[in-house]
Amino acid sequence: QKEVEQNSGPLSVPEGAIASLNCTYSDRGSQSFFWYRQYSGKSPELIMFIYSNGDKEDGRFTAQLNKASQYVSLLIRDSQPSDSATYLCAPREPGNQFYFGTGTSLTVIP
């Protein structure tokens, strides 16, 4: 059984702070890693993905990957109230299957 572990939260940060979301995964065969944002009552939307060890930046978002430690993280800089959502970590297998963590709930306090 492939597992993805995320701290369910809730994680609360003040507006303007850095939010740090963490994810560990069990399957060493996973090749790429996706972060989705899901607002309450809505479907997940892709924020970014990463497939190489190290950091990848996209605007206020930075994904970090360490395959040796089986660890992925998402940093959100200058957090805004509109960032309040659940964040899902999803490793992707070679066969195009994704498997999802249960998500971390983030609240950005104005």
Place this chain on the structure above:
Amino acid sequence: DVKVTQSSRYLVKRTGEKVFLECVQDMDHENMFWYRQDPGLGLRLIYFSYDVKMKEKGDIPEGYSVSREKKERFSLILESASTNQTSMYLCASSYRREQFFGPGTRLTVL
């Protein structure tokens, strides 16, 4: 613009009814997926399809079947709905790396 649509946003059915959930994508993607999402359990894969008439079981296929007669359409069938199938059902499609979700169908089985 990427688009995945689902036939209903909300659906109420009775125990024992046969239920069809339809998903259509307009991106010519080979891969399509059906998930259910429940509080505390995250997104769980029911079935996926990587080509027309091809299907693979996911983690929780029991009580479900699928049909993919055309590339753009992937149907989820509940042969005899039960109350434990009350859930949010999400369809997704993907090509290579990214996976795109439909808006979801909130199914209630009474």
